[in-house]
Amino acid sequence: MTSSRPQRADAARNRAALLAAAADEFAERGMDASVADIARRAGVGKGTVFRHFPTKDDLIAAIVLDRVDELTAAGDRLLGEADPGVALLAFMTAAAHQRQQxxxxxxxxxxxxxxxVTGARERMYRVIHDLVDRARDAGAVRPDVTGADVILLMCAPNYVAGYVPDASPDLWRRYLGILFDGLRPQGAHPLPAPPPTLA
Incomplete structure (x- = not known):
């Protein structure tokens, strides 16, 4: 009997190549990226794309799932970090680095x-809340910071750096440093509004 393992390995490689090609195509062309262009970039036929992802929405969902699952796995690992403040900063760095790429x-x-996607995002949010709770309990971040605050702030370093023409690819690290200093308890003043509640 012939083992199906090589076929499964080929299918996994094709899927990974398709997701990488699709992510690059969407990053360059936005939502107008076509399945034909994605297939061409991946070096496969359109039929291969549709075998893995019957619709464009399925392809988009798979890209988002990969990114969310990657961050959730990083957060799970960091929950075992001895220093909760270091763990939270490392997670926020991983999130910003992923977006920079x-x-x-x-x-x-x-x-x-x-x-x-909804379920995966909820799992990631729980991990973020756990990371923030640990950091807050350890006194590494100010006592009025919540997981929802960090979820909303995660994209800020890249967003700000994106306004600078021809910016250094590491400029986001500067704004992450400023942001994280703002989360620390040293010199903190009471915040003028309550934290949001994220569904």
Whole structure:
């Protein structure tokens, strides 16, 4: 009997190549990226794309899932870090670095139609809340900072750096440093409004 393992390995490689090609295509062309262009970039036929992802929405959802799952896995690992402040900063750095490599934030809303994306995002949010709770309990961040605050702030370093023409690719690190200093308890003043509640 012939083992199906090589076929599964080929399928996994094809899927990974398709997702990488699609992410690059969406990053360059936005939502107008076509399946034909994605297939061409991946070096496969359109039929291969549709075998893996029956619709464009399925493809978008898969890209978002990969990104969210990657951050959730990083957060899970960091929950074992001895220093909760270091763990939270490392997670925020990983999130900003992921976005710097390929900014696909505009796809996140498009992926919301998939219940798997919703579930994955909820798991990531729980991990972020756990990281923030640990950091707050350890006195590494100010006592009025919540997980929702950090979720909303995660994209800020890249967003700000994106306004600078021909910016250094590491400029986001400067703004992450400023942002994280703002989370620390030293010199903190009471915040003028309550934190948001994220669904």
């Amino acid at each position: 390929r900014d696909l934030s505009f796809l996140h809303g498009a992926g919301d139609v998939d219940p798997a």
